[in-house]
Amino acid sequence: MDGFLLLLWVMRLVFLALLYLVLARVMRSLLRDLRAAAREPTTSLGRLIVLESPSGEPATGLSFDLDAITTLGRDVNNAIVVEDPFASSEHAVLTFRGRSWYVEDTSSTNGTYLNGRRIEDVAAMGYGDEMSIGQVRLRLERARTT
Amino acid sequence: MTVAPDIGARRAPLAQSARAGRRRRIQPRARWGEARLLLLVAVTLLVGSISLGATLTGAFVPYDARDLAIYLGALLVAHLAQVLAGRRSDQILLPVMGMLGGISLLLMQRLPQGLVTMNLGATELGLGEVQLLWLVLAIALATVVGVAVRSDRWLRRYKYTWAALGIGLLLLAFVLGTDIGGSRLSVRIGPFSGQPSELLKVILVVFLAGYLSENRSLLIEQDTRVGPLRLPPLPYLAPMVAMWAIALGIVVIQRDLGAALLFFAVFLALVYAATGRVSLVVIGLVLFLAGSALMAALFGHVRARIDVWLDPFGDPLGAGYQIVQSLHAFARGGLLGVGLGNGLPLVGGRIPIPEVHTDFPLAALGEELGLVGMVAILALYLVIVQRGLRIGAAAADDFRAILATGLALVIGVQAFIIAAGNLSVLPLTGVTLPLISYGGSSLLANALVVGLLLALSDKGVEPPPPPGRRGWLSRLPGRGR
Numbered sequence: 001m002d003g004f005l006l007l008l009w010v011m012r013l014v015f016l017a018l019l020y021l022v023l024a025r026v027m028r029s030l031l032r033d034l035r036a037a038a039r040e041p042t043t044s045l046g047r048l049i050v051l052e053s054p055s056g057e058p059a060t061g062l063s064f065d066l067d068a069i070t071t072l073g074r075d076v077n078n079a080i081v082v083e084d085p086f087a088s089s090e091h092a093v094l095t096f097r098g099r100s101w102y103v104e105d106t107s108s109t110n111g112t113y114l115n116g117r118r119i120e121d122v123a124a125m126g127y128g129d130e131m132s133i134g135q136v137r138l139r140l141e142r143a144r145t146t
Numbered sequence: 147m148t149v150a151p152d153i154g155a156r157r158a159p160l161a162q163s164a165r166a167g168r169r170r171r172i173q174p175r176a177r178w179g180e181a182r183l184l185l186l187v188a189v190t191l192l193v194g195s196i197s198l199g200a201t202l203t204g205a206f207v208p209y210d211a212r213d214l215a216i217y218l219g220a221l222l223v224a225h226l227a228q229v230l231a232g233r234r235s236d237q238i239l240l241p242v243m244g245m246l247g248g249i250s251l252l253l254m255q256r257l258p259q260g261l262v263t264m265n266l267g268a269t270e271l272g273l274g275e276v277q278l279l280w281l282v283l284a285i286a287l288a289t290v291v292g293v294a295v296r297s298d299r300w301l302r303r304y305k306y307t308w309a310a311l312g313i314g315l316l317l318l319a320f321v322l323g324t325d326i327g328g329s330r331l332s333v334r335i336g337p338f339s340g341q342p343s344e345l346l347k348v349i350l351v352v353f354l355a356g357y358l359s360e361n362r363s364l365l366i367e368q369d370t371r372v373g374p375l376r377l378p379p380l381p382y383l384a385p386m387v388a389m390w391a392i393a394l395g396i397v398v399i400q401r402d403l404g405a406a407l408l409f410f411a412v413f414l415a416l417v418y419a420a421t422g423r424v425s426l427v428v429i430g431l432v433l434f435l436a437g438s439a440l441m442a443a444l445f446g447h448v449r450a451r452i453d454v455w456l457d458p459f460g461d462p463l464g465a466g467y468q469i470v471q472s473l474h475a476f477a478r479g480g481l482l483g484v485g486l487g488n489g490l491p492l493v494g495g496r497i498p499i500p501e502v503h504t505d506f507p508l509a510a511l512g513e514e515l516g517l518v519g520m521v522a523i524l525a526l527y528l529v530i531v532q533r534g535l536r537i538g539a540a541a542a543d544d545f546r547a548i549l550a551t552g553l554a555l556v557i558g559v560q561a562f563i564i565a566a567g568n569l570s571v572l573p574l575t576g577v578t579l580p581l582i583s584y585g586g587s588s589l590l591a592n593a594l595v596v597g598l599l600l601a602l603s604d605k606g607v608e609p610p611p612p613p614g615r616r617g618w619l620s621r622l623p624g625r626g627r
Binding site for chain 1: 197485
């Protein structure tokens with residue numbers, strides 16, 4: 001009987017130990033996942049994806065990593081050069097301030113549109129939102145992680 | 147268990163119609179991380195079952211080999227279905243869910259089988275077998291949702307429809323609900339009864355994700371100053387107040403303190419996650435405290451809960467009976483527990499803790515597995531929360547980020563509320579311990595959460611759809627746009 005009890009207690013302790021082994025294994029994969037994410041350089045704050053661009057400059061499907069201030073327009077000194085007949089040379093500025101993205105229309109001739117609506121001055125922009133300059137449509141997305 | 151054929155049937159028409167290219171891409175993809183973890187979970191559960199069997203029958207054999215085999219088989223099928231579907235989704239959620247469900251199965255097998263019975267044809271199923279049935283269905287649901295959901299358009303597009311459906315469910319519970327212990331929680335339709343509030347929590351998160359992602363940029367802007375607090379423009383606080391009113395309404399009409407607490411906590415957490423503004427959370431907490439004080443002053447059943455929480459030993463055989471027995475159970479368990487199946491048996495013909503299988507499984511587990519085992523179980527919930535937050539952080543847009551965060555928090559916060567209630571850290575409110583408590587609606591709702599997290603975590607998921615017009619907030623006057 002004593003042997004039985006001893007074995008039973010060993011069994012119970014083994015169950016607890018295995019429970020922690022499962023936990024340790026899970027934790028290890030979590031750590032590996034986090035380390036892999038940390039290794040990836042995520043210096044950019046977000047991405048701007050070109051959805052449509054008839055002129056091919058910028059090319060459709062291109063993804064731009066964004067800094068805190070990104071200028072858009074036809075002039076070659078802009079961070080993102082938009083070669084479109086309806087774009088002004090200094091068309092719009094995309095800024096990350098505090099907790100949110102803002103798109104500012106720098107008095108362009110034909111205006112900047114956010115989700116199909118023309119913006120006046122500045123408008124807050126969320127991830128997933130679409131802006132258009134002339135015929136070029138761009139979508140703001142989170143920086144790529146993992 | 148026919149998960150795999152089901153999925154094939156669901157997938158086929160989709161692949162044939164206009165997506166011939168996608169069909170080629172559905173290739174099996176090995177998930178070794180998940181397979182290894184599942185194997186370990188299976189070994190752990192087998193040892194647990196043998197330990198339970200040895201305690202109850204005196205022989206070193208699994209307590210109920212057939213039920214355990216069915217359960218592990220269901221996990222295996224779920225794993226294989228995901229491998230065959232070839233989706234690159236999270237590999238940790240299923241093993242963690244399997245571990246919690248397995249612990250639930252071991253617990254329900256050991257509790258008196260007469261607590262719940264269900265007649266299936268000629269055979270009568272006891273508590274353990276009914277729970278096994280629900281667990282298998284839950285695993286199937288999580289897998290089907292995780293594999294079949296490729297687009298979240300149907301979730302984000304119809305958020306007001308979902309909200310209406312949720313309110314409909316609440317009303318349904320109120321009109322058709324049956325009273326159990328003074329609370330109108332469950333609806334009985336034919337042989338099935340369910341608790342709408344379990345499904346409601348998922349719907350709430352979907353609605354909030356849609357609402358907050360649409361109006362996030364407006365809520366972030368700071369306009370009004372009230373003393374030291376900087377608030378968003380006042381009309382935009384309306385949803386906050388409405389949510390508060392709904393939560394209080396649930397308490398008043400349904401007497402469901404736990405659901406109200408859960409909804410409000412998740413709501414505040416999501417508002418914070420979406421806006422990053424402490425002031426909104428502070429306002430919410432102040433509203434919450436004011437509402438609680440009001441409820442305690444007006445309603446006897448709320449005050450009774452608080453009195454028991456403050457002094458459970460004041461009326462140990464009456465109002466405080468459950469809590470006192472629960473605390474004793476934890477104390478008997480000590481550090482390492484008394485062993486599976488070795489908890490205190492019936493006392494005077496009834497189980498020591500009333501509602502042990504729904505509201506107090508943690509007390510039973512605390513007794514049998516001790517502090518050490520309980521900490522491991524709570525850590526498993528933390529893992530689910532961590533996965534949800536990671537999936538949210540990696541999401542492509544706000545809707546998915548807030549949705550994943552909210553889904554994970556629903557499970558985490560609910561586990562916290564009931565664990566704290568069992569330990570008398572918070573006033574006891576009757577919610578289930580996710581994925582462990584007995585109950586079909588609870589298990590299925592939490593499986594739905596896990597399934598949605600699996601679907602959201604897929605790296606090859608469809609990109610977010612283009613946004614429509616902004617939410618109704620932007621149409622309010624005075625925005626100067």
